[in-house]
Amino acid sequence: xxxxxxxxxxxxxxxxxxxxxxxxxxxxxxxxxxxxxxxxxxxxxxxxxxxxxxxxxxxxxxxxxxxxxxxxxxxxxxxxxxxxxxxxxxxxxxxxxxxxxxxxxxxxxxxxxxxxxxxxxxxxxxxxxxxxxxxxxxxxxxxxxxxxxxxxxxxxxxxxxxxx
Numbered sequence: 001x002x003x004x005x006x007x008x009x010x011x012x013x014x015x016x017x018x019x020x021x022x023x024x025x026x027x028x029x030x031x032x033x034x035x036x037x038x039x040x041x042x043x044x045x046x047x048x049x050x051x052x053x054x055x056x057x058x059x060x061x062x063x064x065x066x067x068x069x070x071x072x073x074x075x076x077x078x079x080x081x082x083x084x085x086x087x088x089x090x091x092x093x094x095x096x097x098x099x100x101x102x103x104x105x106x107x108x109x110x111x112x113x114x115x116x117x118x119x120x121x122x123x124x125x126x127x128x129x130x131x132x133x134x135x136x137x138x139x140x141x142x143x144x145x146x147x148x149x150x151x152x153x154x155x156x157x158x159x160x161x162x163x164x
Contacts, residue, residue, distance in 0.1 A: 061126045068111055068128060074162030077103075081112050081161040083144075086154055094125070094146040096156040102134040104163065109133060113159035114144035124150050126159065 068074075077100075084097035100110040109132040116125040125146045134140035144156065 057123065057125065061123075063126075063128075068113060068160060068162060070111070074111065074164040076161065077110070077163040078158055078161040080163070081110070081158050083114065083156050083158060086156050089145065092149040094150045094154045094156070096144050098129050098131065098142045098144050100131050100134060100140045100142075100161070100163075102136055102138055102140065102163070105136050107133055107135050108163045110140060110161060110163050112142070112144070112161045115157050115159040116146050116150055117155050117157065119153040119155065124154065 080101045080103060082099045084099070087095050089095050094116055096114060098112050098114065100112065102108050102110075109130065112129045112131065114127050114129060115123060116127075117123055125148065127144050127147060129142040129144045131140040131142040146154075
């Protein structure tokens with residue numbers, strides 16, 4: 001299944017190719033060569049765009065893993081975490097409120113990985129929210145904020161949750 005950056009890149013190639021073809025209709029010297037060059041340029045630009053998107057996602061995923069690894073001795077408590085409705089902040093970033101319930105008998109902290117996806121389930125971004133010093137039996141709140149602007153219908157899901 002193609003990811004959102006791949007589909008977007010393919011759309012850029014098709015759009016630029018169509019524009020190049022339309023713009024060349026009056027050029028009888030070598031219209032197919034012009035379209036070919038435009039398609040090559042569009043493919044190169046789309047490949048660069050897809051690469052940048054993949055690099056950003058890989059970087060966010062690596063950072064999320066690093067943050068979760070810092071929660072040494074953490075207990076998996078994914079079931080003790082709920083997410084609110086997705087919104088957009090003033091910078092255009094996707095946000096979602098994260099609520100943790102501390103079922104332990106002492107104060108604990110939480111590291112929660114939030115996966116932002118599109119409506120098809122393709123991963124768009126990954127962030128980790130740290131909620132510290134939640135008293136025994138209490139709830140703690142934090143906000144997950146995407147690393148970059150996300151477009152389309154964005155969804156959020158708990159990828160992992162550690163209590164430590």
